[in-house]
Amino acid sequence: MSLLEIQGLEAGYGAQAVLRDLSLEIVEGSFAALVGPNGHGKSTALRTVSGLVRARAGLIRLAGERIDRLRPDQIVAAGIVHVPQGDMLFPEMTVLENLRLGAYLPQAATHAANRLEEVFALLPKLAERKHQVASTLSGGERRMVGIGRGLMAGGRILMLDEPSLGLAPIVIDQIYDIVQRLAASGRTILVVEENAMRIAEMADRMHLMDNGRIAWSGPGSEFLSRPEILSAYLGG
Amino acid sequence: MEIFVQVLASGLTLGAMYAVSTIGLALVYGALNMLNMAQGALLAFGGYVCFYVMQQLGLPAPVGVLAAMVVGAALGLTIYLMVARPMLASPAFETQIFIATIGIGSVLQSVILQLFGPQPKAQPMTLPGGVSLGGVVVPWQNILILAVAAAMLAGVAWLLGRTRAGLAIRATAQSREAAQLMGIRIGRVYAQVLALSGALAALSGIMVSSLSGLLPTMGADPMLKAFVICVVAGLGNVPGAAIAALLLGILEAVIQYIFGVQYAFAILLALVIGVLIWRPYGLFGKRQVVRL
Numbered sequence: 001m002s003l004l005e006i007q008g009l010e011a012g013y014g015a016q017a018v019l020r021d022l023s024l025e026i027v028e029g030s031f032a033a034l035v036g037p038n039g040h041g042k043s044t045a046l047r048t049v050s051g052l053v054r055a056r057a058g059l060i061r062l063a064g065e066r067i068d069r070l071r072p073d074q075i076v077a078a079g080i081v082h083v084p085q086g087d088m089l090f091p092e093m094t095v096l097e098n099l100r101l102g103a104y105l106p107q108a109a110t111h112a113a114n115r116l117e118e119v120f121a122l123l124p125k126l127a128e129r130k131h132q133v134a135s136t137l138s139g140g141e142r143r144m145v146g147i148g149r150g151l152m153a154g155g156r157i158l159m160l161d162e163p164s165l166g167l168a169p170i171v172i173d174q175i176y177d178i179v180q181r182l183a184a185s186g187r188t189i190l191v192v193e194e195n196a197m198r199i200a201e202m203a204d205r206m207h208l209m210d211n212g213r214i215a216w217s218g219p220g221s222e223f224l225s226r227p228e229i230l231s232a233y234l235g236g
Numbered sequence: 237m238e239i240f241v242q243v244l245a246s247g248l249t250l251g252a253m254y255a256v257s258t259i260g261l262a263l264v265y266g267a268l269n270m271l272n273m274a275q276g277a278l279l280a281f282g283g284y285v286c287f288y289v290m291q292q293l294g295l296p297a298p299v300g301v302l303a304a305m306v307v308g309a310a311l312g313l314t315i316y317l318m319v320a321r322p323m324l325a326s327p328a329f330e331t332q333i334f335i336a337t338i339g340i341g342s343v344l345q346s347v348i349l350q351l352f353g354p355q356p357k358a359q360p361m362t363l364p365g366g367v368s369l370g371g372v373v374v375p376w377q378n379i380l381i382l383a384v385a386a387a388m389l390a391g392v393a394w395l396l397g398r399t400r401a402g403l404a405i406r407a408t409a410q411s412r413e414a415a416q417l418m419g420i421r422i423g424r425v426y427a428q429v430l431a432l433s434g435a436l437a438a439l440s441g442i443m444v445s446s447l448s449g450l451l452p453t454m455g456a457d458p459m460l461k462a463f464v465i466c467v468v469a470g471l472g473n474v475p476g477a478a479i480a481a482l483l484l485g486i487l488e489a490v491i492q493y494i495f496g497v498q499y500a501f502a503i504l505l506a507l508v509i510g511v512l513i514w515r516p517y518g519l520f521g522k523r524q525v526v527r528l
Contacts, residue, residue: 076418084413088414
């Protein structure tokens with residue numbers, strides 16, 4: 001059964017329509033990837049799911065419940081965790097304060113101590129850096145804080161917007177290693193990624209976005225074995 | 237020595253009054269990127285509410301102060317709900333709210349004029365007498381202002397640093413979208429910040445009017461100074477604003493003593509220009525955080 005269900009979603013900024021009739025289903029416990037060229041609405045899709053951008057039409061359901069008319073804080077409470085593009089850490093706070101804010105809601109705060117241990121076990125670098133101010137961290141460390149902060153919320157689905165953006169290749173490997181471990185633990189994950197070939201090797205399911213809607217969906221293995229899909233939409 | 241005590245006492249009192257209203261301004265700018273130009277009118281309104289409660293209703297001073305702060309908070313909340321909230325989504329929010337709050341300020345000032353008339357009035361919230369310190373009599377009123385301001389600043393520091401609401405305010409100020417993604421209801425944070433700032437403005441208004449009397453336009457000068465202090469400290473920086481307020485208060489007292497009252501503001505502004513050439517982001521300001 002699908003945990004996240006998007007139907008006929010339309011959204012945009014001002015007069016600019018970005019999502020046009022977007023439909024998408026994410027199965028519980030699966031590792032899904034949303035790929036496609038820049039500027040075709042991948043980030044906007046995540047931002048609309050988490051309520052930062054208002055949906056103009058269509059609906060979004062989480063475990064059967066409509067969430068598209070809720071405020072962002074209510075959507076977080078419903079179980080959507082969105083790790084935004086570029087991390088958006090709280091720059092003047094320490095790593096620990098950033099992580100604690102991930103568990104801001106009462107339902108998450110009760111599990112904060114346990115989750116913090118889990119986050120430090122998964123991302124030991126953060127334990128070393130916990131009293132360091134976020135703005136002084138390296139790009140890779142910042143990305144880890146962003147992901148760790150998302151994990152602190154618990155939630156039912158983890159949405160990661162371009163976790164590899166702006167990182168050195170070796171750091172990208174580390175980050176994707178972490179994402180794969182999260183996926184292996186049974187978490188539902190939706191990753192937005194520019195590098196479709198790379199994510200296809202990991203993801204259960206690929207969703208190719210073209211001009212605000214899903215142009216192709218299928219298993220990662222099929223995506224890899226049919227290069228014509230990629231060339232048709234990415235011109236590659 | 238006597239002069240030193242006198243100048244220091246008057247400087248600290250000025251600084252404490254400035255700090256209370258500046259912090260409200262800095263909180264609001266930090267959280268919403270909103271320059272509240274109605275702050276001066278809120279200051280005056282607070283002073284008049286305290287006057288009304290004590291003089292016309294004959295109630296004791298603490299009731300007057302509390303009533304003024306409650307009215308100030310209610311006005312701040314009203315400004316948020318009626319004016320700021322409908323504009324928040326606009327890309328030109330900062331300019332729009334700047335102009336809109338100038339209008340609110342004029343309206344509030346006219347309301348005061350209608351209700352209390354243009355003649356200056358004495359603020360009944362005063363303590364008579366003084367205490368002798370190093371051969372100088374420091375009025376109890378100054379000491380009271382200092383004590384209340386210190387308690388208020390400590391209270392705000394505690395709120396921001398130690399409470400859940402304060403955490404939400406700081407998070408919202410540092411990254412509005414990230415705060416929402418943490419489950420923080422930013423609309424509520426904005427409402428709280430404007431209410432708090434309104435209450436602080438009212439308190440500051442009582443302090444100012446207890447020294448220089450009540451006039452419908454009395455808020456203009458402290459508001460201008462609060463803006464100057466905010467800019468010197470770095471817009472939106474709350475602890476920096478408190479420190480800068482005390483520094484500028486003492487500086488103003490020193491300049492007044494050496495050069496005379498008429499030069500104080502001019503020299504102060506010249507120094508501020510110097511500071512801003514040297515540090516364009518303010519003394520404690522940080523370079524604009526890059527938001528992706």
